[in-house]
Amino acid sequence: MASNTQEAAQGGGSAMPQLDFSTFGNQIFWLVVALVVIYLILSRVALPRIAAVLAERQGTITNDLAAAEDLKAKAVEAENAYNKALADARAEAQRIAAETRAEIQAGLDEAIAKADEQISAKAAESEKAIAEIKAGALESVKAVANDTAAELVTALGGSADADAVAAAVADQTKG
Amino acid sequence: MEGDIAQLGQFVGAGLAAIGSGAAAIGVGHVAGNFLAGALRNPSAAAGQTATLFIGIAFAEALGIFSFLVALLLMFAV
Amino acid sequence: MGKIFFYVALALVLVSGLVFAPEKAELAIHPMDQFRVSALFGDNISWYTPTNVTLWMALAVAAVFALLVLGSSRRAIVPGRAQSVAELAYGFIYKMVEDVAGKDGVKFFPYIMTLFMFIVMANFLGLIPMSFTTTSHIAVTAILAALVFVTVTVVGFVKNGVGFLGLFWVSSAPLPLRPILAIIELISYFVRPVSHSIRLAGNVMAGHAVLKVFAGFAGALGLFSFLPIFAITAVYALEVLVAFIQAYVFTILTCVYLKDALHPSH
Numbered sequence: 001m002a003s004n005t006q007e008a009a010q011g012g013g014s015a016m017p018q019l020d021f022s023t024f025g026n027q028i029f030w031l032v033v034a035l036v037v038i039y040l041i042l043s044r045v046a047l048p049r050i051a052a053v054l055a056e057r058q059g060t061i062t063n064d065l066a067a068a069e070d071l072k073a074k075a076v077e078a079e080n081a082y083n084k085a086l087a088d089a090r091a092e093a094q095r096i097a098a099e100t101r102a103e104i105q106a107g108l109d110e111a112i113a114k115a116d117e118q119i120s121a122k123a124a125e126s127e128k129a130i131a132e133i134k135a136g137a138l139e140s141v142k143a144v145a146n147d148t149a150a151e152l153v154t155a156l157g158g159s160a161d162a163d164a165v166a167a168a169v170a171d172q173t174k175g
Numbered sequence: 176m177e178g179d180i181a182q183l184g185q186f187v188g189a190g191l192a193a194i195g196s197g198a199a200a201i202g203v204g205h206v207a208g209n210f211l212a213g214a215l216r217n218p219s220a221a222a223g224q225t226a227t228l229f230i231g232i233a234f235a236e237a238l239g240i241f242s243f244l245v246a247l248l249l250m251f252a253v
Numbered sequence: 254m255g256k257i258f259f260y261v262a263l264a265l266v267l268v269s270g271l272v273f274a275p276e277k278a279e280l281a282i283h284p285m286d287q288f289r290v291s292a293l294f295g296d297n298i299s300w301y302t303p304t305n306v307t308l309w310m311a312l313a314v315a316a317v318f319a320l321l322v323l324g325s326s327r328r329a330i331v332p333g334r335a336q337s338v339a340e341l342a343y344g345f346i347y348k349m350v351e352d353v354a355g356k357d358g359v360k361f362f363p364y365i366m367t368l369f370m371f372i373v374m375a376n377f378l379g380l381i382p383m384s385f386t387t388t389s390h391i392a393v394t395a396i397l398a399a400l401v402f403v404t405v406t407v408v409g410f411v412k413n414g415v416g417f418l419g420l421f422w423v424s425s426a427p428l429p430l431r432p433i434l435a436i437i438e439l440i441s442y443f444v445r446p447v448s449h450s451i452r453l454a455g456n457v458m459a460g461h462a463v464l465k466v467f468a469g470f471a472g473a474l475g476l477f478s479f480l481p482i483f484a485i486t487a488v489y490a491l492e493v494l495v496a497f498i499q500a501y502v503f504t505i506l507t508c509v510y511l512k513d514a515l516h517p518s519h
Contacts, residue, residue: 016251016285017390018458023290024392025300031393034310035400038317038371043363046321050343053328053336060330226353226505233502237448240455247458251285 145169185249192246199239206231282469284462288389305385306393313374313387321370342370346504353508357515364404365511368397369504376457376496380489388499389457391450398450401507409514420517449506456499460492 017023149169150160210228214221293303320342324335332340346366350358372388379386387393409417421438423431464485471481 016247017288017290018392018454019248019252020290023298023304023306026298026302026304027290027306027387027390027392028396029300030304030307030310031387031396034314035367035371037314039363039367041314041318041322042367042370046325046339047343047363047366049328050321050325050340053325053330053332054340054343056328057330226349229498229502229505230509233452233506234448236456237452240452240459241448243459244451244455 142169142173145173185253189246189249192242192249195242195245196239199236199242202235202239203232206235282466284465284469287461287465288386288458290385290390306387306390309375309378309385309387312378313371316374316378317370320374342366349505350508350511353505354511355515358508358511361404361408361511365504365507368401368507369500372397372453372503373497373500376500377493379457379461380492380496386457386461389454389461391454394450394454395446397453397503398446401449401510402446405510405514408511409517412515413517417514417517420513445510449503453499453503456495460488460495463488464492 146162146166146169149165150162153160153165206228210221210224210231214224290298290304290306292298293305293308295302298304320335321339324339327333327336329336343366346369347359347362350362350365354361375386375388378384379388409420413419421435421442423434423438426434467481467485467488471478471485474481
């Protein structure tokens, strides 16, 4: 069957064209040409260009990420400032409220003190008036007792010596 | 007559050589199946081993291709 | 009831297929004819004659040029379709070289990219019906594998000097075993280019031959040709996968061999 191969080499039969050594030189030559051309295309043009594009994209992405990071930091800063302002405002409000409260308290205390003073002054005045009235009443009671005693003595038929009656009344009322 | 017997031997031999392709298929299935079993046990490690999988499949398959080549040579080139 | 109808219809189809089958329904299948090298002009084939090999390799080069050069010519930050594919291919091979061969393998990246792009384009172009598949020829893949073999060996000796022979001296094995292992390693080292080349050519050749065989069945079966046509569709889908996988495998094995040359420690 070896002749079969020979036949195939001439272009007939059903042998394997892969083993037709007469075409090897041709295939190898064109393969080497194709590989060299592809190598030159790739190493001179395609690969550096694609590498540059990829590097550029990487750079852009990195820059964008950095910018995003910056913006995020700024946002955080702004939020912190806002929170601080809020806390300040709250403290201020509290301070003002406390101050006002203290002021009001002071005014109130003063008013209360004044009112107390007025009340105590009035009470003292009233006490004095009451004491006067009491003294006046005692005086009147002595006079009425004297008079009544004198009248009683007279009515009983005696003679009323004013001085004796007064002494007796004073003696009686004292005890 | 003598040529006929030679051709008979050729074709029978080619058929026998083609069995090797089936054996290679078993081998490839074994590689892929074991890879899958391992990958399902530890999926996180599977991604890094796909290259190993293909190398293993290639080695298993190469021998089947050899037997296929022997069959072809018997059919067409001897 | 529907089942019976189905079987009756099936029997009718079978019978009609036998009745209306083409008269000369001989199985004249020549699965290897598609691999024949023929001159584009004239009959003589010398080493520089433009043949269909030339044509389809030129188309592969043109496809690589179109994808990687024209596709990336806009240098867009947000890539279009062609540029995405070009960048994907670049990143895929670059990462493979970096992962498998190591950092110092990166300077061989253009070389490996050349191999990958040529093989993948030749494989895909070969899947076009009526085309010629350059990578199905052992002459082509043997040169590709021999280039890798020579490169790896030269790089190994230039980088490591005599230390490259340590690749064959398995220092982790017990001493009496080492000479035997060295012989096995040596044989396996020299078988590498053989398996490297035959794997690619054999896969591509086998797939195309299977397609052709099924196509021959389709021609001989008359009305039943839909069965082989389904099979052809399925096998074609598998072949599209194989076309890529084989290019990938060829490239990654190149990286593995390169790693052995750069870091021969076992």
